[in-house]
Amino acid sequence: MKKLIALLGCAILVQVQAQTTNEKWDLRKCIDYAVQNNISVRQADVQARISALLAHQSKLSQYPSLNMNSGTGVRFGRSIDPTTNQFSTSQFLYQNFGLNTSIQIYNGGAIKNNIKAAVFNAQAALAEVERTANDISLNVANFYLQVLASREQVKITQVQIAQSQTQLEITKKRVEAGVLPELNLAEIEAQLANDSSNFVTALTGYELNILNLKGLLSLDPAIGFELEFPPVESIPLESFGDLQPELVYQLALTSQPLQKANDFRIKAAQKSILAAKGQMYPTLSFGGNLATNFSNSFKKTTGFTFLGYSPVTGAEPKVTISNVDYYVQNPLYRFSQSSRGFGGLWEGWSNQISNNFGQNVGINLSIPIFNSGQAKTAYQRSKLDLRTVELQKTQADLKLKQDIYTAYNNATAALEKFNASKKTVASTQKAYDYALKRYEVGLLGSLDLITNQNNMLRAKVQQLANQYDYVFKMKVLEFYKGQGLKL
Incomplete structure (x- = not known):
């Protein structure tokens, strides 16, 4: 032992x-x-940060928007040349630039x-x-x-x-x-x-x-x-x-x-x-944009030969002078072309970008009439x-x-249990002291002494549990009061 x-x-x-x-x-x-x-607190903090970002983003929505766009590519087959607005069947390189802005003036x-x-x-x-x-x-x-x-x-x-x-x-x-x-x-x-x-x-x-x-x-x-x-007695309540x-x-x-x-x-x-x-x-907004573009054919003209004029068919435009009809004939040419190298594709880029530069501003009004409800x-x-x-x-x-009412009732019950357990400890302590004295003079058996001792131990443990339970339930009430945990 x-x-x-x-x-x-x-x-x-x-x-x-x-x-x-x-x-x-x-x-x-x-x-x-x-x-x-704690993980739960940190997760809640992350959600709060997300909400703060959304609030910040919503504030930025009241300011003008500004966007820039650009595109470069090659077109094949029949298409409209963006710089001449003419149909073309030849391959050509194109590039465009744009800058636009918009702000809502009124949106209800x-x-x-x-x-x-x-x-x-x-x-x-x-x-x-x-x-x-x-x-x-x-x-x-x-x-x-x-x-x-x-x-x-x-x-x-x-x-x-x-x-x-x-x-x-x-x-x-x-x-x-x-x-x-x-x-x-x-x-x-x-x-x-x-x-x-x-x-x-x-x-x-x-x-x-x-x-x-x-x-x-x-x-x-x-x-x-x-x-x-x-000491539990020093915890303020x-x-x-x-x-x-x-x-x-x-x-x-x-x-x-x-x-x-x-x-x-x-x-x-x-x-x-x-x-x-x-x-x-209705929504009223103001906007504007800047734009320019460039294009160049994959082939370039290296020379031409004059072939004369087109034959008169009677369908051509005519000019009458002194009662004499003169038909307008178109000159005919034969052009010779050669493919451009990569550097040649960009010839005239700065001139086209400058010449094709355009601007516009305007006010837009949108009135909701029917949008499927x-x-x-x-x-x-x-x-x-x-x-x-x-x-x-x-x-x-x-x-x-x-x-709160439940916590108050629990705290009241805990106090009563704690007070009752103190009386129990006092009673079992007194009983043990008497039993010990009787045991020492041979008037009580060891089994009875042990029983009294165990009763006293259980009473003290229960009193301790009741005391801490009472303290915690009082702290819950203080917490609901909104003053935090007084330590």
């Missing part, structure tokens, strides 16, 4: 030495680290209201980040208090082992002196073994709670981790008078992130209705979207009120 106790002591010593090399973490540090590194307020809706949605996304961070903070506080409670349980089992060890030594001496039978010694040894098992169970639970807290913090389980262990459920609810309506996010979503939906309504009004349907749907968000807010507010 002594070897087992020594082995357990060595295990505790190794654990403490491994932890003392690391910086201690208090509850505030755990919460701050979780908010910065659609752009302005879309911008406001996007900004409200971005603010709602930020509130969602805060809500996720608050949820993580509550979970961290719960896990942190569980670690503290399990650590106290380890201490209680250590005290129990020390008491059993003392009883074992006393009983062994009395057995050797012939005052007590050997059965008493065997019963105390069995109790010491049971206490040692309870210690191992408590220590395992403590280590498991540490691992759970690491997982919530997104920490590597292999990293050394030591917590700051403030507000009075029940300052945490009345109706008062807490009224404060929570304006402070809880989910309620703020719903308010922003309602405002965004209202602006979306105005934007959808603006799509049914798309604008009207979008407007009606936007009003239904607003109704959906309003119902979501109503449901969230009702749930918030129910949660």
Whole structure:
């Protein structure tokens, strides 16, 4: 038995030495680290960044657009030469440049209201980040208090082992002196073994709670981790008078992130209705563009031979002078051509680009008459979207009120359980003290002593659990009040 106790002591010593090399973490540090590194919080932050980008992009939509275009290629077969506007059947190289701009002057307020809706949605996304961070903070506080409670349980089992060890030594001496039978010694040894098992169970639970807290913090389980262990009595708690459920609810309506996010979503939906309504009004825009082009045939004329004039057929235009008809005859030529090299294809590029340069400005008016009911349907749907968000807010507010009243009742019940457990501990402690005195004078058997000792241990463990449960439930009420977690 002594070897087992020594082995357990060595295990505790190794654990403490491994932890003392690391910086201690208090509850505030755990919460701050979780908010910065928890995956759920980081995912919500990514969504908020996306909403912020969409809001920024919507603001840019009110500025003029400016675009440049250019194209270069080769045309085959019958097509229109862009520089001569004549049909051509020969291959030619073409290139064009364009620069155009446009700005909406009036669009029924659609752009302005879309911008406001996007900004409200971005603010709602930020509130969602805060809500996720608050949820993580509550979970961290719960896990942190569980670690503290399990650590106290380890201490209680250590005290129990020390008491059993003392009883074992006393009983062994009395057995050797012939005052007590050997059965008493065997019963105390069995109790010491049971206490040692309870210690191992408590220590395992403590280590498991540490691992759970690491997982919530997104920490590597292999990293050394030591917590700051403030006395549970030093954790500040507000009075029940300052945490009345109706008062807490009224404060929570304006402070809880989910309620703020719903308010922003309602405002965004209202602006979306105005934007959808603006799509049914005429749109007036101003625009202009600059353009030029170039083209050149793959073949070039190297010379020609005059062949005379076309024969008169009577179908040609004619000019009458002194009652004499003179037909207009077309000269006939034979042209000789040769293929251009790559450099020759670009001959006259600068002159054509300069000569073909053109500009235009204008005002465009677009009046929606019939577009398959798309604008009207979008407007009606936007009003239904607003109704959906309003119902979501109503449901969230009702749930918030129910949660606050439930938390208040839970905190009240936890306080009553804690007070009752303190009385139980006092009673079982007194019973154990009387039993120990009677055992020492031989008026009580070891089995009865062990029973009283176990009752006292269970009462202390239950009191500890009730105390931490009461502290956490009070922290939940403080959280709903909107003042954060007071540490």
